[in-house]
Amino acid sequence: xxxxxxxxxxxxxxxxxxxxxxxxxxxxxxxxxxxxxxxxxxxxxxxxxxxxxxxxxxxxxxxxxxxxxxxxxxxxxxxxxxxxxxxxxxxxxxxxxxxxxxxxxxxxxxxxxxxxxxxxxxxxxxxxxxxxxxxxxxxxxxxxxxxxxxxxxxxxxxxxxxxxxxxxxxxxxxxxxxxxxxxxxxxxxxxxxxxxxxxxxxxxxxxxxxxxxxxxxxxxxxxxxxxxxxxxxxxxxxxxxxxxxxxxxxxxxxxxxxxxxxxxxxxxxxxxxxxxxxxxxxxxxxxxxxxxxxxxxxxxxxxxxxxxxxxxxxxxxxxxxxxxxxxxxxxxxxxxxxxxxxxxxxxxxxxxxxxxxxxxxxxxxxxxxxxxxxxxxxxxxxxxxxxxxxxxxxxxxxxxxxxxxxxxxxxxxxxxxxxxxxxxxxxxxxxx
DNA sequence: TCTGGGGTCCTAGGACCC
DNA sequence: TCTGGGGTCCTAGGACCC
Numbered sequence: 001x002x003x004x005x006x007x008x009x010x011x012x013x014x015x016x017x018x019x020x021x022x023x024x025x026x027x028x029x030x031x032x033x034x035x036x037x038x039x040x041x042x043x044x045x046x047x048x049x050x051x052x053x054x055x056x057x058x059x060x061x062x063x064x065x066x067x068x069x070x071x072x073x074x075x076x077x078x079x080x081x082x083x084x085x086x087x088x089x090x091x092x093x094x095x096x097x098x099x100x101x102x103x104x105x106x107x108x109x110x111x112x113x114x115x116x117x118x119x120x121x122x123x124x125x126x127x128x129x130x131x132x133x134x135x136x137x138x139x140x141x142x143x144x145x146x147x148x149x150x151x152x153x154x155x156x157x158x159x160x161x162x163x164x165x166x167x168x169x170x171x172x173x174x175x176x177x178x179x180x181x182x183x184x185x186x187x188x189x190x191x192x193x194x195x196x197x198x199x200x201x202x203x204x205x206x207x208x209x210x211x212x213x214x215x216x217x218x219x220x221x222x223x224x225x226x227x228x229x230x231x232x233x234x235x236x237x238x239x240x241x242x243x244x245x246x247x248x249x250x251x252x253x254x255x256x257x258x259x260x261x262x263x264x265x266x267x268x269x270x271x272x273x274x275x276x277x278x279x280x281x282x283x284x285x286x287x288x289x290x291x292x293x294x295x296x297x298x299x300x301x302x303x304x305x306x307x308x309x310x311x312x313x314x315x316x317x318x319x320x321x322x323x324x325x326x327x328x329x330x331x332x333x334x335x336x337x338x339x340x341x342x343x344x345x346x347x348x349x350x351x352x353x354x355x356x357x358x359x360x361x362x363x364x365x366x367x368x369x370x371x372x373x374x375x376x377x378x379x380x381x382x383x384x385x386x387x388x389x390x391x392x393x394x395x396x397x398x399x400x401x402x403x404x405x406x407x408x409x410x411x412x413x414x415x416x417x418x419x420x421x422x423x424x425x426x427x428x429x430x431x432x
Numbered sequence: 433t434c435t436g437g438g439g440t441c442c443t444a445g446g447a448c449c450c
Numbered sequence: 451t452c453t454g455g456g457g458t459c460c461t462a463g464g465a466c467c468c
Contacts, residue, residue, distance in 0.1 A: 030436090031436040033436090034434085035435055036435055036436060038437090052436065053435085054435040056433075056434040098468085099467080102468075192467080193467085195466050196465095198466085226442065226443075228465080252440085253440095254438095255437075255439080257437060257438075258436090258437075261434095302435080304435050348436095
């Protein structure tokens with residue numbers, strides 16, 4: 001048996017902990033550059049603000065309806081998440097932290113009243129952190145997610161589900177007919193794993209509710225769609241297909257990308273931005289104890305605006321796997337200089353670190369450069385510690401140094417950015 | 433004027449090998 | 451004129467998640 005614990009309107013709830021005057025008011029938290037809504041209070045949802053809706057489309061509600069729009073404070077949300085997660089872990093034996101505001105907890109072997117236990121953990125989280133949560137319980141991840149959705153919706157929209165299911169919903173405690181009634185009241189698109197595309201196709205085929213989906217034949221679903229959706233159907237039927245992952249593997253790719261507040265046309269500010277992205281990505285890389293073999297850098301114009309389009313990416317191999325900020329920044333800037341072309345209003349750029357490996361792979365090596373690399377590793381570690389203690393960006397590298405030995409290589413297109421094209425066939429390789 | 437920033441998994445089809 | 455077939459690896463692309 002599994003539980004899914006999820007903070008309600010998480011970013012907004014974090015803000016309300018420190019600004020109680022926001023309670024009861026419509027509030028949204030905005031993305032970087034205040035571009036669009038990424039968290040909405042119930043009151044803001046009731047006003048019709050949609051997830052990821054551009055700010056300019058609902059800004060009028062600030063005057064008309066007293067809507068409060070806040071810039072995001074991700075450091076705060078991360079801290080609040082840590083506190084919430086450690087309390088949620090008390091619900092069972094193992095926990096998988098699934099996102100900043102959600103975790104699955106394994107309830108197998110837990111005796112007694114699961115619902116009562118979930119209620120008291122929920123109360124503790126509310127009391128100790130100020131974050132309201134909902135808990136869904138079910139025999140599979142998909143059913144626990146669905147139960148969580150029911151718990152949230154029953155609370156937010158009275159009449160949508162029986163009031164008994166509000167805040168904590170335990171599907172395992174229900175008789176089959178009660179369970180079916182809940183599934184029949186849930187739109188198919190709300191099921192975990194059914195997105196916009198597949199949701200449309202299902203509805204065209206007359207599959208309207210979660211119960212309809214649960215009644216499909218898994219083999220048919222596999223033939224018509226995929227094994228992914230087949231698993232969803234089986235999980236809805238109560239057969240676990242997705243395991244709890246309480247020791248997630250290190251990330252295989254690490255990215256830092258941003259939309260710009262204003263269009264960028266010149267190379268120098270772009271280099272500045274990309275250097276910052278590279279440094280952030282390298283920090284994340286060191287935090288998980290990995291080295292990167294490739295650095296991908298990209299820049300593109302806005303897909304929403306008219307005018308000439310530009311979209312290119314370039315992968316720059318590092319001479320040897322590294323997590324050194326200077327080497328990674330240098331590679332990113334090198335790639336950027338190769339792909340840049342003046343005359344475009346660039347809206348977004350980013351750096352991705354690829355072909356990651358564990359930093360122990362270099363341990364056996366004895367040559368001088370590796371030794372120098374290790375010294376630099378200790379330096380980078382010291383930088384990270386200081387930045388953790390005194391705040392992001394307290395200590396930064398002043399220069400990435402001169403471009404070292406140059407080697408020719410053949411450009412490789414990445415799958416993630418197929419629309420990107422470039423004439424560059426040869427660029428210098430960066431030194432690790 | 434103003435449109436997020438991360439990730440993961442699966443599959444089809446081509447390249448290549450024997 | 452006839453023109454193998456199966457296995458594996460890699461990549462592009464699609465779909466999903468929060």
